[in-house]
Amino acid sequence: MKMLAILHAAQLVTLAGPNRARCGKELNDLGIISDGALLVEGDRIAAVGTSKEIEKLARDAEIIDASGSVVLPGFVDGHTHLVFAGNRLDDFEARARGETYEQIAKRDGGIQTTVRATRAASEGQLFSLAKERAGWFLRNGTTTVEAKSGYGLSVEDELKILRVIRRIGAETPLQTVPTFLGAHAVPPQLERDAYVGLVRNEMLPRV
Template sequence: MNQNEPLLVTNCAQLITLAGPTRPRAGLEMRELGIIPDGAMLISNGRIAATGPQAKIEKLASADVQVVDANGRIVLPGFVDAHTHLVFAGNRADEFEMRCMGATYQQIAASGGGIRSTVRKTRAATEAQLVAAGEKYAKWFLAGGTTTIEAKSGYGLTVEDELKLLRAIRSVAKNTPLRCIPTFLGAHEIPEEYRSDSDAYVDLVVKQMLPRVAKEKLAEFCDVFCEEEVFTVKQAERVLMAAKQYRLGLRLHADQFTCCGAVELAARVGAKTADHLEQTTSEGIAMMKRAAIQPVLLPASVYAIGSQKYAPAREMIDAGLAVVLATDFNPGSSPTTSMLMVLSLACTQMKMTPAEAMTAATINAAHSLNRGQELGSLEPGKIADFVIFDAEDYRELAYFFGMPRTVAVFSAGRQVDLCPVL
């Protein structure tokens, strides 16, 4: 199926367009999905030309149009996963077993495991090996209906290894249909060689890593893991302010394990998002509202590390925040690419409605990555990234959990090959 061929997507039980305001959705807007029952969609040159009732749209189609028959299933925008760690070497299945036996995530990290374990493996890997790993995971994302991700570095923690990771992310974006929006996360962990002098490592990030990342145009955003045992508020602010000088957008791992002032920092520096937020207070929520920060919530990481404390999504939505959902795909605390799993957790554990979760995983996520004008909804003029799921109602995606539901995935109007990696 050629990208330039006009397509008619028809016989949709529900065409879930997410049509609405050209900004992130908040409050009751998050429940408005722009559903067209018995819908259809016309696509031309990889972009959406028209959406509407099937009877109306079919009359607009030319005689030579390629027909995609949804066979009474639902069609929705490709998921936008706004927090992932796409590229790394190895895995941490051994640490998973340790957590099953009672060790906590923090205990494993303190003993030399955790992020530093993946750093050692990633430093030893070649760029080609990292690209191959990233391409494998890209297929996993696409197979689950995700067509766009934010992809962080952060497992190199030297100048050359961080650049290696960002170049690998760029290659994955070039070689696969998965859209990858790169984020520099050099301040992800303090490497072994700087454990006794974390400020010296911050110097390295600010004075050597960021200039190279900016010069080679390898990232759109900069992120920092702000926790007292990792990077303090003062250190995180130094990195983010330096990134701002290079015109990178700002994101922040905030309030995951402790409430240490990270949300206040995000507001102070003008961050686009604050991510995790399991420990965030009502005061922090009010601060995010005033600063127009989008919270990116990661319930799969809470589930995977065996925690019981999820981010206060209901309070955030009721306060008018434009909530985002993401997988936090990484080898340690959230080894999943499944947005369907995230939807289920958001509904069952954070008491979001299925509609709110859908909005958070599509149009709100797209806006958090500065892609809301192009992606995240099925509206005329936008890129035709869409998915056909084996369901008759969008609520089934969170209701039936733990099983594949993807029938077909399209990126810019072209069907993606979902064959498994062999």
Template structure:
């Protein structure tokens, strides 16, 4: 295929997955809104028409035709939870876990998040940018066109700002649109281990104001989990973020239930993420709110967790669900949204249509993107992925097989 010109019509697709179905799944509906015989017209980086192929071609007679060759056209993935800016991978920890050493025990021995903290602190901003570029290129090849990227491996004011500056530079250097999140409350760094209250003070009184003043982040996140940050600490940190214009997000109820979902809803968080051990009360709270439940099946798979997040229960209760990779060097070293779709279907009870919508429009909802991102609807950015598949349901079925034929960002061919 050639680069997409300014005006083009995508034709001859077996299916077009609009992903404009209901945010909350209802019986007898298709949340991916898959249609056959449709064409998609693009002008100036924006989708301008979706409809019967003959009618769209009549309306845009001079547009270049982009032939889909009987494949499936979907929106680009919106990966709403990643930690893609880090130093080295932590391969040695994986080898330990394969012998039965638990993740939290590795962390207690100096591994885990703090191993990445030591590594990132020793690297320059330029080096972080250079190391992240090939990872983002891999994400793009896998169909991700928008991604959130968190800080959280610096855990000092300067190192967190360094990470967020790297994210801003990376946004300008490659096609994926990056949404920055401040995660200074990812862990308590070693130098504050015996005086954790002082670290929370640092977050609230110095880090958050500095991040807000520099306009380097849209969200403020916290890892609320037994052994990391408790409820009172998490609430104080997130309320400080809100006071400084940073929308709240949460890592919560991942390995042990701690009431994180309930707190996130109380604070009006954009999303509460992980939810591997969310309570019935947490499910009910999410279902009655606009807070998105972001599920990260690759993490649970990689950590070998026997219990998976209750995706089916969340959808049936009426919660808005997103899927994301949690791409990071310790617990989910994969940028594959394709694998995430399969895991969500096979282990969390989502249908292929629900999984596809959760990975596109659901991710956009988790990032509070209101421009049509994650859908193929008129007025939305022309972020598209073409798959060598006969139906949208075949995408998760093919279990991370290399079946992407093309990726477009704002109407330009980028993969």
């Protein structure tokens, strides 16, 4: 089994502690090991400790010298919209001019701008866009994201977005946790009650 040892981290942040949500002063306890190291066997962390301790276990391991660096777990982003097309530059300009979000929404801006662009994009195009964003997350230390749908607002377009989210999780190192957000907004072609019925009776059974 392939082994990898990361040695001599100025700080190894283990987050060791209670297996539950922390609160108060517990949030300051990051389980930091100075001159820290960890040993990876296959795809699992086999041991953590000081560099002196891990060096004894790492005779046949590939070595990464992390001197001067902080080694810590990947960040988890619990709220993202990873899959969409288009942009809202016009909306940003409108907000800068003093328009409210409600005013922008009344002229089918805001969410509806992104819905139109996302509906028009193919599944392949959405995957390419999302794959680029996945790279941004990974380069900045985020390794797991919750990713919402909600920019399709139709049965097939919501399913299209969810398929792309799952594909990103399968084909890139970014771990994705899909969330169905079909009730993100009401599409302009439907009344609210009719759309709620569509979400409940057609979207949810398909999801």
